[in-house]
Amino acid sequence: MNLAEELSSKFDIDEMFEKGRGAANFLKAMAHEGRLMILCHLVMGEKSVTELENLLSSRQAAVSQQLARLRIEGIVSFRRDGKAIYYSIKDEKVLKLVSLLYEEFCVKDN
Known part of the structure; x- marks a missing residue:
């Protein structure tokens, strides 16, 4: 059995294809400077x-x-705490990918 047959x-x-579509949608959602x-x-x-x-020096409407x-x-x-709304990364897979992007693009080179 060749590799293609084994994989198929x-x-x-x-x-x-379904998983690929999901990954593409996820990447599209992240493909914006503000969201990144x-x-x-x-x-x-x-x-x-x-x-x-404050961190982004952006207006509330743009961040929201x-x-x-x-x-x-x-x-x-x-989650809400009184009038404040707190956000966090929802999924461990997302956290891993964004952590990798953070390391590659957000951390200053030494």
Whole structure:
């Protein structure tokens, strides 16, 4: 059995396309400078909307719009504490990928 036959016997093509579609949607959701910056800050832990506004030097409306997209895509979760809303990265897989991106693109070179 050659490699292609072996791989096709182990993987369902329809399932692979479905997972590929999910990965593409995830990457599209992250493919925005503002959303990537938010995620780089969330790698370090939960942040309130106000904290993110200050860290990004952005208006509340802009930060909230990007957080809404990340929330819709299931990338971040939130909790309320009084009037404050706190966001965090929702999924361990997302945290791993964003951590890698953070290390590659956000950490200063020594």
